[in-house]
Amino acid sequence: MVKAQTMQYQGIIFDLDGVICFTDEYHYQAWKRLADELGVAFDREKNNRLRGVSRMASLDIVLEDYPEPLAEAEKLALAEQKNETYKSLLATMTPADLPEDVKATLLALRARGLRLAIGSSSKNTPFILRQIGLDGFFDAVSDGNNISKSKPDPEVFLKAAQMLGLEPEQCLVVEDAVAGAEAAHRGGMDAACVGDASQAKAGTYNLSSITELLNVVK
Ligand code: B16
Ligand code: MG
Numbered sequence: 001m002v003k004a005q006t007m008q009y010q011g012i013i014f015d016l017d018g019v020i021c022f023t024d025e026y027h028y029q030a031w032k033r034l035a036d037e038l039g040v041a042f043d044r045e046k047n048n049r050l051r052g053v054s055r056m057a058s059l060d061i062v063l064e065d066y067p068e069p070l071a072e073a074e075k076l077a078l079a080e081q082k083n084e085t086y087k088s089l090l091a092t093m094t095p096a097d098l099p100e101d102v103k104a105t106l107l108a109l110r111a112r113g114l115r116l117a118i119g120s121s122s123k124n125t126p127f128i129l130r131q132i133g134l135d136g137f138f139d140a141v142s143d144g145n146n147i148s149k150s151k152p153d154p155e156v157f158l159k160a161a162q163m164l165g166l167e168p169e170q171c172l173v174v175e176d177a178v179a180g181a182e183a184a185h186r187g188g189m190d191a192a193c194v195g196d197a198s199q200a201k202a203g204t205y206n207l208s209s210i211t212e213l214l215n216v217v218k
Contacts, residue, residue, distance in 0.1 A: 008218055009114065009170060009171060009172040009190075009217055009218075010114065010115060010166055010170045010171070011114060011115040011116070011117060011139075011160075011161065011164045011166045011170060011171040011172070012109055012114055012115075012116050012117070012171070012172050012173075012174060012213070012217065013117045013118070013119040013142075013157055013160045013161065013164075013171050013172070013173045013174070013184075013189070014116065014117070014118055014119065014138075014173075014174045015052065015118075015119060015120055015173070015174060015175045015176060015177065015180050016118055016120035016122055016125055016128060016129075016143075017051070017052075017120065017121075017122055017128075017176075018051055018052075018176030018177065018194075018195055018196070019102075019174050019175065019176050019194060019195075019210070020098070020102055020118075020132070020134070021093070021097055021098060021099070021102070021128065021132050022097075022099075023090065023093075023122075023128060024047075024051065024176070026086055026089035026090060027047065027050060027058075027086060028044060028047045029085070029089060030082050030083075030085040030086040030089065031047065031050065031058070031062055031082060032047075033082075033085055034062065034078060034081060034082045034085070035062055038063075038066060038078075040062065040063065040064075040065045040066050041065060042062060046061065046062070048196055049061055050062075051176060051177035051178070051179065051180070051196060051197075052121055052150075052151040052152075052175070052176075052177030052178075052179040052180040052183070053121065053150060053151065053177075053179055054121050054144065054150035055079050055082075055083065055123070055144075056075070056079055057150060059075055059078060059079050059082070063075075063078075083124075086124070087124065087127070090124060090127060090128060090131060091131070093128070093131040093132055094131065094132070094133075095131075095132055095133030097131070097132050098132040098133060098134065101209060101210055101211050102210055104211070105210050105211050105213055105214060106137070108214055109213070109214070109217060112217070112218070114217065115139045115140075115164045115165075115166065116137075116138050116139055117138055117139055117140040117141065117142065117160040117161075117163065117164050117171075118138050118140070118141045118142065118143060118160070119142050119143075119156045119157045119159075119160040119173060120142075120143045120144065120156070121143070121144045121147075121150050121151055121156060122143055122144050123143065123144035123145050124144075125141060125143035125144065125145070126141070126143070126145075129141070139163075139164055140160055140163035140164050141160075141163075142156050142157070142159040142160035142163060143156070144156075146159060147159065151177065151179040151180045151182070151183040152179040152180075152182035152183045152186065153183060153186070154183045154184070154186045154187030154188075154189075156183065157171070157173055157183055157184055157187045157189060158187050161187075161189070168187050168188040168189045169188055169189065171189050172189065172190050172191070172192055172216070172217065173187075173189050173190070173191045173192070174191075174192050174193075174194065174210070174213065175191050175192075175193055175194075175197050175202075175203070176193070176194050176195035176196055176197050176198075177196065177197055178196065178197050178200050178202045180197065181193050181197045181202035181203050182202070185204075190203075190204035190205070191203040191204050191205075192204065192205040192207055192213055192216055193205070193206050193207065194207050194208075194209070194210055
């Protein structure tokens with residue numbers, strides 16, 4: 001999967017949760033509260049399986065050990081309950097929750113003339129970007145509100161590339177989820193991975209910090 005070192009990317013598509021900001025901890029807390037109420041086991045290992053996965057697909061994973069099947073309407077209500085908890089945690093975020101290394105990396109990439117986009121499965125993307133002071137910063141935002149298939153399907157990244165006016169192979173995806181890295185590859189894009197996906201060696205580049213992006217991208 002490693003491309004030539006001379007690869008010139010023109011656009012960088014950033015996953016949001018787990019890359020730009022650490023809302024993954026809030027997802028964990030919100031799912032944990034729901035799981036405790038339902039009496040099903042839920043831990044950080046299981047939470048890792050939810051990275052990049054849509055809200056309803058995440059619920060199915062949370063309910064794996066639930067003793068009886070639930071009707072669609074009940075599942076929608078549970079997903080909504082989790083989302084309300086999650087949103088109340090997001091409401092506590094401020095621009096101070098944008099990590100300094102992420103901010104510095106974004107500004108350095110922009111100064112190099114790269115086009116920058118978000119490619120996130122989250123329907124809460126606009127709210128999160130406002131909370132951390134990045135509303136209007138990106139050249140394109142593709143998120144859970146404009147896709148019909150979640151990662152590992154490449155739809156969210158292909159739409160981001162299209163919004164940037166670039167071909168998939170001109171874009172580099174930055175991801176923390178194995179499902180997200182797979183989505184990038186299936187869309188014909190390279191992936192630079194951090195966190196969980198980097199540990200799993202799921203990327204074209206497996207980084208130990210986001211600032212290493214500045215070595216990968218010209
Ligand atoms: P929401 P990403 C993903 O965001 C999260 O990693 C995943 O855990 C979550 O289930 C999904 O968004 C949907 O989020 O419930 O807010 O619509 O990593 O693709 O930025
Ligand atoms: Mg993520």
